[in-house]
Amino acid sequence: MGFLHLYYRVVKLLGSDQRLGWVLSFANVSLACVLFAEPIIFGRVIDALSRSSNLPRFEIWSVVWPLLVIWIGFGLFTIVCSTAVALFSDQLAHRRRHFALGEYVEHVLHLPLAQQTKTHSGRLMKIMLQGTDTLWWLWLSFFREHLAAMISLIILIPIALYINWRLALVLIVLCLVFSYLTHFVLRKTQGLQQQIESHHSDLAELTSDTLSNIALIQSFSRIQIELNSLHQISQRVLMAQFPVLSWWAVVTVLCRTTITISILCIIVLGVWLFTQSLITIGEIVTFVAFAGIIFSRLEQVVGFANKLSTDAPRLKEFFDVLDTAPAIKDSPNAIDPGRSKGLVEFHQVCFSYNRQQLALDQLSFVVKPGQTLALVGASGAGKSSALSLLYRAFDPQSGSIKIDGLDIRQFQLTALRRNIGVVFQEPLLFNRSIADNLRIGCPHASDEELRAACVRAQALDFIEQQSDGFNTIIGERGRTLSGGERQRLSIARILLKDAPILILDEATSALDTLTEASLIAALKEVMQSRSTLVIAHRLSTIREANHILVMDAGQVVESGSFEELYQQGGRFTKIMQQQYSLSNL
Ligand SMILES: Nc1ncnc2c1ncn2[C@@H]1O[C@H](COP(=O)(O)OP(=O)(O)OP(=O)(O)O)[C@@H](O)[C@H]1O
Ligand SMILES: [Mg+2]
Structure with a gap:
């Protein structure tokens, strides 16, 4: 199951909350659109101030205050909209988590014994708890932050091109570097991540088996032996986990370095463009603010990809259980003949x-x-x-x-x-x-x-x-x-x-x-x-x-x-x- 297919399954689980999902998405788009207004207004204020330094005070205010009123309007809209998004995303994520949990338990209870005996209850429990936690986090973070972050990136880059295409090229190169690094590490760690999850499930199975047989373990003095088995699986988890952590640490360092280099490039290029009268101070300020927003959004998206790659195997395990078709179920023409005579x-x-x-x-x-x-x-x-x-x-x-x-x-x-x-x-x-x-x-x-x-x-x-x-x-x-x-x-x-x-x-x-x-x-x-x-x-x-x-x-x-x-x-x-x-x- 690929990333996109997994994501599609997650969205489908929104069920009756899909409409609210759409409303929240729309609110996210609005928030992302409003976001670019702030640096633009800020740049305009600075340009207005630098142009009117010789004007009387009241005339300066008459230029600046309409911009400030618009700024306040956008600010209020952002506050109300983001509060509503945060509140309803939270409610939606919690509600859907309980639905998903109920659906999972109902499905497992309908599975016949032939299928139940193949999977330990401890493993099923772990898959349920981690799967529903992951779904909860995905819905919450998607509607609260990540959708807005992705949309902002899509909106901000054309605007940046419009403001100054030369500086915008630096931002585009930055986005490409981020995308490549993330894609590269995702590919490198996907297999390992699956191994980690399977070891985690083994760990849950062993722990649950051990805890439900405490009397047996004590009477056979097996405490140390059981702990050793636990330790062995933990070692396997860590062996698979450490390379993944290292890869993501490398990405973080490279991303930070790319951001620092990009800021330097923007400043140097900005100064040069200013000396050539190809840009105003306000435009430079706007651009640096833009770049700041883009950097933070890019880091957010990389963090999201990192978390998604960690969680994808969990979701896969969860959906695999939900996809197990019960081998024993009612035939289409099944009947209820009432109380049997007993033949x-x-x-x-x-x-x-x-x-x-x-x-x-x-x-x-x-x-x-x-x-x-x-x-x-x-x-x-x-x-x-x-x-x-x-x-x-x-x-x-x-x-x-x-x-x-x-x-x-x-x-x-x-x-x-x-x-x-x-x-x-x-x-x-x-x-x-x-x-x-x-x-x-x-x-x-x-x-x-x-x-x-x-x-x-x-x-x-x-x-x-x-x-x-x-x-x-x-x-x-x-x-x-x-x-x-x-x-x-x-x-x-x-x-x-x-x-x-x-x-x-x-x-x-x-x-x-x-x-x-x-x-x-x-x-x-x-x-x-x-x-x-x-x-x-x-x-x-x-x-x-x-x-x-x-x-x-x-x-x-x-x-x-x-x-x-x-x-x-x-x-x-x-x-x-x-x-x-x-x-x-
Ligand atoms: N869930 C299962 N999965 C696989 N094999 C099983 C399962 N349950 C029982 N068996 C096997 O099927 C065979 C018959 O088992 P069954 O439980 O029917 O025996 P039984 O006659 O009831 O024995 P007892 O008198 O000890 O209860 C045994 O060889 C057993 O190992
Ligand atoms: Mg028997």
Whole structure:
């Protein structure tokens, strides 16, 4: 993405503020036009004074005061206009930053898990914060200073040519030197700048990963090792950064030198022109003032180019995330068929995470409404992967998955996910209150409904023991709760969601025997009226299932009821005997 294209994207993000953008641009043009008036009037005053040195005092004033009134008029216009520009540019930049942030978060939240797992949340966070900060700065500085600076340059040079073309040539050469130097350094540093940004993103990813695993780092005494990794990336940032800084330092020195030489040239050339009667003192004064304005604008534009080159990779990263098209989205004819009856069918489903190795190979099964299907098998057999396809965390490469006879790709995603309640293998919780976490699936649930769900999930006792009961904040990922408590909360949350299809991924694995027994009873009650797909490691859950699939390396190797499978004496019997000491069953 080139500079201009990036800039175009930035302007497009102005959205509904584009009209204000135009008004501010117009105000900037006016300010730039007014800017040249001051040196011209100043020159006129000096010329008027030098011509009328022998006139009486009141006559001198009668020549000078109209010029002063015009000067005051321009001054007032500049003050009002620049205050309005500063105020509205600030408001616009802040407002658009929040819009851009919202747009980014919404986009990332819509990206399917397949894309989310590729990028660390720390990296996404860094791209969001730095990207929106850069956008904010670009809008603000563009409307406050840089647009006016660029327009002034475009306006001042023809005027300078008009006033005295010989002196103006010096200014034109100066502008060309500045443009060349800036272009040269931009070309030299572009690649390095991209490297710097990518190292910065690595740094953000590593820091975020480290900070979210403090317990692990402390228990493995890895503090120094982690700091070393951090230090290594910082070194890489600095190694790439220093040459860029040096290049820009060279440009600054060269620009300053060019300005000093140009001033000298203007003065020497001005004196010579004066001796030849080709210029007045007023014109020289006007010109030196002009040159001063042009120098400061040129320095501003070079500073802007420098900042743009630093920020371009940040913006590119930001737009790259926004441009990631969600691989899983509603098809154009997607429908919302309402509440499902609960008939689930997998037909010859093949799925691979990396398109090389199959995680699921020709998986087929049917779960009739209200029935329970249990998936058992070794770790890594593909059980969680299989069920994640049902709520379209991923799409299979071939085969079909249907609910009530309708392919799940024909459902609106929200309609599909509304019909499925998932208790994940690791309970996923927000750093919010217990009540907020419970209401995720049912935002309008009353306090009584919350309590009733917690009673059924055996969660009420521990919630009431918390300092603030249902209002207790449970920390990042529910860190302040035990593993079993987190699981019971996620079960209560699913009870509140009341979906017709349930997916339970080892929901009972972290509970003590007593709690587990009562929880299983509660789950049984919920499961009765729903189709349930359960990844079961517990004997009691496996026994209750209407149908059991034994999986190995992504394939179903045995299937049937508990008794049928156990009597076959195959893989299932071996697993049961190994795990549950059922040799005498
Ligand atoms: N997001 C992912 N990206 C790439 N590969 C993955 C991903 N999730 C799982 N896998 C791989 O797919 C295979 C099946 O994993 P899956 O989580 O489905 O196993 P499982 O049967 O649920 O195991 P467990 O009983 O340990 O939970 C494994 O080899 C795993 O490494
Ligand atoms: Mg699993």
